[in-house]
Amino acid sequence: MIPESVYRKYSQAMFDIAQESQLLDTMIADMKVVRDVLKDNEELRKFLGNPLITAKAKKETLKAIFDTSVSALVCQFLYVMVDRRREAAITEAIEGFIDLAREAQHIDVAKISLIKPLTAEEEKMLVTKLEQVTGNKIEPLYSIDPSIIGGVVIKIGDRVIDGSLKRQIHNMERALLQGGAVNEVTD
Structure with a gap:
């Protein structure tokens, strides 16, 4: 686990730059692209983490992957790292x-666990309701979890x-046990 202080200053610096240059939405989208590529590519993570590979080779690889898909500012952030x-x-x-x-x-x-995916209309209705409840915009992250049996x-x-x-x-089981209810099976 990397101490928060190691990466927090880089996060804050990029955020400040994005705010000052009024590119926050673009930077969010670009950073998510990089995050998703890194998350999905274990070989790339191993390559970047290998101390025997030169910084030049790492930067050239990052440029080849991200140069046309993210802003120059995000590429520069990667190079600095x-x-x-x-x-x-x-x-x-x-x-x-x-x-x-x-x-x-x-x-x-909103981390939303379901037994099966929602339709686009159901997703929209759920997000709208959550936005009303919280008073904030909601970014939903859906996951399928069969262990919940049903519901959300x-x-x-x-x-x-x-x-x-x-x-x-x-809850029903606990209420029955606390109430001293006994289930009897009769012939």
């Missing part, structure tokens, strides 16, 4: 930047809305 031997902190620095940008734009991340579990920051069938069964 490589030059300062902070390759292991790139993903965390990007996540830190995205968190700062979300906070500035009053966006909450939503986590926004420290808040949890557990409407899962699993939770309802657990």
